Amino acid sequence: MIYPKIALAQSIIEICLAKGITNIIISPGSRNAPLTIGFAQNPNFNCYSIADERCAAFFALGIAQQTKQPTAIVCTSGSALLNYYPAVAEAFYSQIPLIVISADRPQSKIDIGDGQTIRQENVFQNHSVFNANLTEEASVENDLKINKAIEAAILQKGPVHINAPFEEPLYETVSELSVEPKITHSEEILGTKIIENIDDIVSVWNTSKRKLILIGGINEANSVSKEILENFAKDPSIVVLTETTSNLHEPSFINSIDSLITPFDDSDFKELEPEVLITFGGMIVSKRIKAFLRKYKPAHHWHIDTLRAYDTFNALSKHFVMEPEDFFKELLPKTAFVSSKYFSKIDKIYDLRKIRKQEYLRKTTFSDFKVFEKVIESLPKNTQLQISNSSAIRYAQLIEIDPSIEVYCNRGTSGIDGSTSTAIGAAVGRSDKQTVFITGDIGFLYDSNALWNSYIPKNFKIILINNGGGGIFRILPGHEEKPVFNTYFETSHNLTAEHLAKMYKLNYFTANDVASLQEGIKNLYSNNNAAGILEVFTPTLENNVILKQYFKELV
Numbered sequence: 001m002i003y004p005k006i007a008l009a010q011s012i013i014e015i016c017l018a019k020g021i022t023n024i025i026i027s028p029g030s031r032n033a034p035l036t037i038g039f040a041q042n043p044n045f046n047c048y049s050i051a052d053e054r055c056a057a058f059f060a061l062g063i064a065q066q067t068k069q070p071t072a073i074v075c076t077s078g079s080a081l082l083n084y085y086p087a088v089a090e091a092f093y094s095q096i097p098l099i100v101i102s103a104d105r106p107q108s109k110i111d112i113g114d115g116q117t118i119r120q121e122n123v124f125q126n127h128s129v130f131n132a133n134l135t136e137e138a139s140v141e142n143d144l145k146i147n148k149a150i151e152a153a154i155l156q157k158g159p160v161h162i163n164a165p166f167e168e169p170l171y172e173t174v175s176e177l178s179v180e181p182k183i184t185h186s187e188e189i190l191g192t193k194i195i196e197n198i199d200d201i202v203s204v205w206n207t208s209k210r211k212l213i214l215i216g217g218i219n220e221a222n223s224v225s226k227e228i229l230e231n232f233a234k235d236p237s238i239v240v241l242t243e244t245t246s247n248l249h250e251p252s253f254i255n256s257i258d259s260l261i262t263p264f265d266d267s268d269f270k271e272l273e274p275e276v277l278i279t280f281g282g283m284i285v286s287k288r289i290k291a292f293l294r295k296y297k298p299a300h301h302w303h304i305d306t307l308r309a310y311d312t313f314n315a316l317s318k319h320f321v322m323e324p325e326d327f328f329k330e331l332l333p334k335t336a337f338v339s340s341k342y343f344s345k346i347d348k349i350y351d352l353r354k355i356r357k358q359e360y361l362r363k364t365t366f367s368d369f370k371v372f373e374k375v376i377e378s379l380p381k382n383t384q385l386q387i388s389n390s391s392a393i394r395y396a397q398l399i400e401i402d403p404s405i406e407v408y409c410n411r412g413t414s415g416i417d418g419s420t421s422t423a424i425g426a427a428v429g430r431s432d433k434q435t436v437f438i439t440g441d442i443g444f445l446y447d448s449n450a451l452w453n454s455y456i457p458k459n460f461k462i463i464l465i466n467n468g469g470g471g472i473f474r475i476l477p478g479h480e481e482k483p484v485f486n487t488y489f490e491t492s493h494n495l496t497a498e499h500l501a502k503m504y505k506l507n508y509f510t511a512n513d514v515a516s517l518q519e520g521i522k523n524l525y526s527n528n529n530a531a532g533i534l535e536v537f538t539p540t541l542e543n544n545v546i547l548k549q550y551f552k553e554l555v
Contacts, residue, residue: 002041005172007138008164009034011181012101012146013042018183019150021072021099022046023429025060027053029076031116032103033170036074048428052449053080057087058410058418059453061096062425065219065408066384070097070153077104078116081123086417088159092127093412094282095157095307096219099150100124104165106136120163129158136165143182151186156307191306193326201318202334204276204300209340211238212274212298214289216281217245221406224248228328237340239272239347243285244387244396245411249403252347256398257286259353260346262551269296271345277315280304280324283411284312285393356554357398366513367546368467368538372399374514375438375463375536378521379405384430386423388439389416392465396438398550406433416443420450420462427460434459441466442491451504460531461524462506464497468540497535507532 003010012035016024024039025048026032040047050056053075060071075081081102091098104120111119121133130152132145149160195201205211213232232238233252240253241260254260261272269292277298284290293313302318303309304327309319320327361373372395379385381404387393393409401407410422419439427435435457444464469492501508507527511517517536524534 002037002173002175003177004034004038005174005178006034006166006170007179008134008136008142009038009166010177010179011138011143012162012164013038014177014179014181015143015146015150015183016072016099017042017044018181019147021070021150023060023063023067023069023071024048024074025050025056025063025071026074027051027056027076027080029080029103030170031077031105031166032074034166035101035103035164037171037173039074048455050453052452053083054086054418055421055447055449055452057084057098057100058090058421058447058450059425059428061087061091061094061098061410061418062386062422062427063429064091064096064098065094065422066426066429068220070099070150072099072101074101075103076116077102077120078118081118081120085124085127086413086415088124088161089127090410090412090415090418091159092129094217094219094410096159096412097153097157098159099153100128100159100161102161102163104163106165106167122161124159124161127159128161129153129156130160132160132162134162134164136167138179138181140182144184147182147184151184151188155186155188155190191322191326193322193330195320195322195327195330198330198334201302201331205331205335206338208275208300209237209338210274210342211235211276211278212272213238213240213278214284214293215240215242215246215248216279216284217243217409217411218247218281219408221247223323224325224328228325228332229253231328231332235337236343237338239274239343241289243281244393244401245285245407245409246281247406252343254346254350255400256353256357257289258394258551259357259398259554260350261288261292263555264292268349272296274298275300277301277313278304279312283414285397285409285411353554357550360550360553364546364550365542366517366538368395368465368543369398369546369550370514371465371517371536371538372396372438374517375521376401378518379436380434380525381405382433384408384426384433384435386419386426386435386437388419388437388443389414390440390443391467392438392440392443395547416440416446418447418450419443420447421453423462424450424453424456424460427457428455431457434461436461436463438463438465440464441493441495442469444497445493445495448500451500451506456531458530459528462531462533463524464533464535465538466496466535467538467543468492468494492540497533501533506530509534510537511535512537
């Protein structure tokens with residue numbers, strides 16, 4: 001076996017291996033050479049080389065999202081490290097374990113004008129769950145910091161930063177380890193299986209005739225048992241609203257929140273106003289449900305999560321530090337159904353909405369909305385669907401998605417910056433599933449270096465909806481068709497993915513109407529000799545008009 005000569009690098013590598021951290025994404029550099037040599041020469045690690053650090057970090061995030069295990073990213077010193085920050089922030093808010101290992105120069109070289117040096121220690125402090133600032137020499141103290149960082153990533157489901165200073169020479173190797181790093185084993189368990197003051201909770205539950213359960217993004221399908229979901233469905237006092245990314249399904253659940261509530265007036269909102277709001281899962285996409293719950297505040301808002309509870313609606317009254325499955329397993333056997341018309345009233349409205357939606361989609365012309373309908377209904381069953389932010393995830397929330405399809409989106413920070421890289425990483429991390437990525441043109445172009453990647457599976461499919469700019473800004477209030485808007489908000493352009501596809505040797509298909517879209521979808525899925533892009537061109541000026549009219553015709 002070949003090892004780096006630098007003992008500190010040996011310690012980091014050996015502790016990672018002992019802790020089961022085997023997926024390592026390395027961005028080429030010189031200062032991180034001791035780590036690169038050690039990881040890449042050891043067959044126990046799955047190493048990936050990705051030059052662009054921002055893409056590398058989101059690629060790692062995608063792998064971690066699917067494997068549920070920490071993924072390590074390794075970079076050289078200087079600004080390379082800062083390019084990890086968007087993915088670090090996303091991992092922090094999405095509760096995804098990520099281990100940043102940065103090579104650094106010794107402290108004596110910082111702030112003296114030496115090349116590729118910045119103040120690397122604690123650079124992610126605001127968006128990390130642990131920071132291990134190592135000293136240059138291998139030591140028990142360093143070992144303990146490395147162990148604690150990895151344990152924090154696992155337990156707290158978030159990003160950690162290990163900063164390791166190395167002095168030259170950097171490329172020397174040895175055939176034997178010079179260290180026996182200390183390995184610790186944390187027995188800490190987050191959360192509990194017991195509801196404190198359960199009698200009080202049961203009393204509130206059993207006397208509330210309007211209970212609203214709002215489920216955000218969940219990176220694990222079937223995280224709540226079918227038995228519990230069926231209990232929700234049978235209770236006449238419960239309405240369940242699910243985001244597309246919740247990956248939880250039951251026929252009576254409302255899975256297009258905006259379609260339900262956008263046409264509501266004040267009297268309708270009063271009908272939906274809950275006495276008890278129960279939330280679990282990640283960030284909420286729907287702006288409308290957030291606005292509604294901030295105005296019509298529940299008397300009780302309970303959030304269930306082993307780590308955090310955000311007061312999204314300014315009404316949080318209780319944080320249950322538990323897994324949702326454990327919470328409901330303890331609570332529901334102690335509760336009883338109460339007489340209520342809450343579900344039946346809302347369900348009747350939603351049934352009408354679904355009829356109106358189908359009527360509208362049948363008559364509407366080619367547009368972003370029509371494309372999402374056709375694309376989503378054509379998805380192969382058991383697909384992993386990755387969706388970019390902005391318009392794409394909002395349109396997807398309006399269309400029924402087959403329950404066999406798992407849906408993911410970077411909703412921690414809701415940025416467009418790494419969606420393609422994340423999707424590719426997720427495809428690598430979950431090689432047993434067909435992965436389809438739906439994205440808008442701005443997000444795709446912004447992360448185009450994601451395609452500079454040697455590990456893209458041949459069955460990876462990109463459906464790129466190109467409406468010539470940031471179409472979401474046309475939907476938002478205050479939009480005016482003026483040069484300032486077109487240049488600085490919408491980012492109007494005439495670019496396509498054709499030459500990118502050619503450069504990266506991807507299959508490339510186009511569509512600009514329903515007939516060519518259906519043909520393009522067929523070609524995309526039938527060609528698996530290389531990853532493919534279907535670029536769908538939609539009318540820039542008509543898209544927002546068609547979407548706004550949809551909400552008007554729901555009543």
